[in-house]
Amino acid sequence: MKICKWALCAMGMISLNVVWGQRSLDTIYSNESKNVALFFPSPIRQAIVGNENFVFSYDREEAGYFGLLQGVEGVESNLLVITSNHQIYAFVLKYAKELSQLNHFVRKGDSIGKIGPAKESEVKEDSLIVGTSHYNMFCTSLLDRKPKDMVTKRKKGVRLRLEDMVYNGREVYLVFGIRNRSGIDFELDFLEVFRVNGSAKRRASYQEIPLEPIYGHNVPNKIKDGEMVRFVHVLPKFVLGDKERLKLVLEELHGNRRMELRR
Structure with a gap:
């Protein structure tokens, strides 16, 4: 049964034009007494192990970013994971x-x-136009609203603000505002979003899970000196736990200005 499943999987991959890399695979160790957690940058769509000695469990109903691995002593195996972004x-x-x-x-x-x-x-x-249009219309309506101030960070004349966090269907819309009064144009390298669990002082229990946007609206490449810009990131729906927080990291391109914002 296992061989049949893997054969079908391999045939499906060939028909779907998979491009395989040539680098060696990482090895992950596990046992039967502890859960080994794997955190992915995008939600898990499908995961298959090659041998019954190992079990990889993940949320099949609400695609999540992590799975738990356990194994018993025996022959080695392999794990194949496909995420929602293919x-x-x-x-x-x-x-x-x-x-x-x-x-x-x-x-x-x-x-x-x-x-x-x-x-x-x-x-x-x-179909692509309709999907993009849906995001575009909702993002535009959010930017038409009066700006809020959920949390703000200022550093060297640059202000980063998370204005709003809106749930709509299976997505979360994060509204940002950046104001530059530093005297120098700010070229945006990236603005990353993380789910944070635990304290950085206790590294054993500290976890940062990256949240990858599926759409960006009015995201700037450069914020000129004296300019204020507002834009939106659309992410797959997530709900923060009681002990979880958001972490935002803004970094400059061709510069050393970096800001971290937590909520």
């Missing part, structure tokens, strides 16, 4: 009585390839 991740699985690492944070650059439709030209252009 990225493919693969790992070698081995048993270890003692574990030195319980949390693995997978980066987008760790992907071995991407899976997609066999004929992209068959995707109807109208």
Whole structure:
């Protein structure tokens, strides 16, 4: 049954034009007494292990960003994970009585390839326009509202503000405002969003889970001196736990200005 499943999976990948990388796979160790957590940059769409000695559990109903791995002593195996943005991740699985690492944070650059439709030209252009139009209209309505101030950080003449956090369907809309009074234009490299659990002072329990935007509205490349810009990031729906917070990281391109904002 396992062989059949993997054969079907392999055939499906070939038909969907998977591009495989040539680098060696990372090895993850697990045992039967502890959960080993794998955190991905995008929600998990599908995951398969190659041997019954290992079990990888994840939320199949509400796609989540992490899964839990356990294993029993025996032959080594492998794990294949496909995320909602079609990225493919693969790992070698081995048993270890003692574990030195319980949390693995997978980066987008760790992907071995991407899976997609066999004929992209068959995707109807109208459907893409409708999806983008939906985000565009809702983002525009948010920016038409009077700015709020959920949390603000100022540093060296630059102000970063999280103005609003709005749930709409299966997405979360984050409204940002950046004002530059530093005397120098600010070129935006990136604005990253993380879910934070625990305290950085207690590294064993501290976790940062990146939240990857699926759409950006009016995101600037540069904020000129004296300019104020407002824009929106659209992310897959998430709900913060009682002990979780948001962390925002703003970094300058070709400069060393960096700001961190927590809520």
